[in-house]
Amino acid sequence: MSISGGCQCGAVRFSADSLGASSICHCRMCQKATGGFFGPYVDMVDFAWTHGTPKYFQSSEAVRRGFCGDCGSHLSFESKGQVGIAIGALDDPELAPPATQLVFPEKLSYVDHLGELPAWVNPKTGQDAQTTFSAVRSRQHPDQD
Helix, strand or coil, X not given: CCXXXXXXXXXXXXXXXXXXXXXXXXXXXXXXXHCXXXXXXXXXXXXXXXXXXXXXEECCCCCEEEECCCCCCEEEEEECCEEEEEHHHECCHHHCCCCEEECCCCCCCCHHHHHHCCCCECCCCCCEHHHHCCCCCCCCCCCCC
């Protein structure tokens, strides 16, 4: 299996032979599940949990969502035998650029303009985010098995 990923703390890891369709979903359930503006997912082909297993929340009669019980990372959208993995949970999220979007009335009005936002600058020092936070050391599991 060549595609891998997992949660922030490394308690849950997964792999797949390849990726399928990728999309973002604007429904309110995806917003709440991810804590983001939308849910970004990619279908997995020949998927397996390789270390640990997620806990689940049944968000509707058709969908259950997997997350790490230790660090809380959102991991999956599972329905009718299909597993969609949160794109950000992949070790290399660049492998899954969204190809389509599921548009619902809950789509936030400002999402289409996010790319127009200016880069953040520290109001106290005038430094960009990379410089301001350069001393911060991640405690996340590395993006590899």
